[in-house]
Amino acid sequence: MMQRMARRGGIERHDLRIVAMQPGHLDALHGLSVSIGWPHRRSDWAANLESGQGIVAVDAMDRVHGSAMYFPYRNALSALGMVITHPRLRGSDLFEVLTRAAVERTGGDAAFLNACREDVAVFRDLGAGVGAPVLKIEGLLCRAPAVSGDVRLLRPGEFPGLLRLDQNVYEADRARVLESLESRSQTRVIERGGRIAGFAMRRRFGRGFLIGPLIAEREADAIRLTAALLSGLEGQFIRIDTRREAGPFRQFLSGLGLRARPDALTMAFGRGAATVQGSFALSGHSTG
Structure with missing residues (x-):
């Protein structure tokens, strides 16, 4: 699966491939989450990969630009999370591409996520219904x-x-x-x-x-x-x-x-x- 989009901030256009998340991506993913202020340590990313599965968007040089994860339960229900894109790509549709790809990999029948407030409108446009609030x-x-x-x-x-x-x-x-x-x-x-x-x-x-x-x-x-x-x-x-x-x-x-x-x-x-x-x-x- 490939999605073409323009990079923001004067960075050149790239063809991004959606590939399975692997342990070799964890350093880049940790750096990506740090760049947007998430508290996750590298070991937290590794623990999530142990619990579930993920996808990443990479360019021709295998640099990571975004991710999404899914955590299958045994009754056709899955949790989604760790949907993240490089800050310079927030104006592109990479966030939506990653979300759709993760939902497709769960089978699409029953998946849920806990959406940050700023992302609610995006997920609603993708067909997600709004449920209960989560308090931190x-x-x-x-x-x-x-x-x-x-x-x-x-x-x-x-x-x-x-x-x-x-x-x-x-x-x-x-x-x-x-x-x-x-x-x-x-x-x-x-x-x-x-x-x-x-x-x-x-x-x-x-x-x-x-x-x-x-x-x-x-x-x-x-x-x-x-x-x-x-x-x-x-x-x-x-x-x-x-x-x-x-x-x-x-x-x-x-x-x-x-x-x-x-x-x-x-x-x-x-x-x-x-x-x-x-x-x-x-x-x-x-x-x-």
């Missing part, structure tokens, strides 16, 4: 909350139970994404009646730590799981992406000095993704 809650943790004794680490052999809860609450099979995230996260669970009733993961990301996904049957459980994962992180930068606009969970985070601001809108192609009651934090901005 972040900041330096001024104090660690008290930790409940009923929260513990995920034990070997318990991952299938975690998946059952996620599938029941999220109504999607995110096994591949969650398996990849769990391998590099601290995962805490709450057990009730001999089964996992809530879980949350914490890992390094960007400027500090990201908590997510966070799935719980009860809001009080979501708070206890978060408190456990925040233990020992006083003074560290924390990020949580959530669709929760109000309630005890949000109040709990505000009380810790973490600020919320509108960050994105969930948008869907085809069946897309429904807002799920038991999800308190996204697995990530891109992975859903």
Whole structure:
């Protein structure tokens, strides 16, 4: 697939090819994201490539000018993300070309993404419907909350139970994404009646730590799981992406000095993704 377009800022015209994202592209992709102010480290890009698949736009010299990623679930639903173009190409249609190509590779029946506010109009023009807002809650943790004794680490052999809860609450099979995230996260669970009733993961990301996904049957459980994962992180930068606009969970985070601001809108192609009651934090901005 090839798209011809003019480069901005006096740079010559190039023929750009859309090719599969490979580990060899990661250095250039990291540099591209830094150029537009994204917090992703190179290792964050590598983790996304481990969890999903991607495409990049390259020129005849194999220089990277843009990307898009997709994260297939097992029930024909996919999350889209990491759609990025070089700032000098924002006036071209490369952003749209990459988005269409990623949607096509998912099968196009059911895909969703969390769109930055400035990109909502572009995705709407491509046929995506607008869903729930996503709030970015972040900041330096001024104090660690008290930790409940009923929260513990995920034990070997318990991952299938975690998946059952996620599938029941999220109504999607995110096994591949969650398996990849769990391998590099601290995962805490709450057990009730001999089964996992809530879980949350914490890992390094960007400027500090990201908590997510966070799935719980009860809001009080979501708070206890978060408190456990925040233990020992006083003074560290924390990020949580959530669709929760109000309630005890949000109040709990505000009380810790973490600020919320509108960050994105969930948008869907085809069946897309429904807002799920038991999800308190996204697995990530891109992975859903």
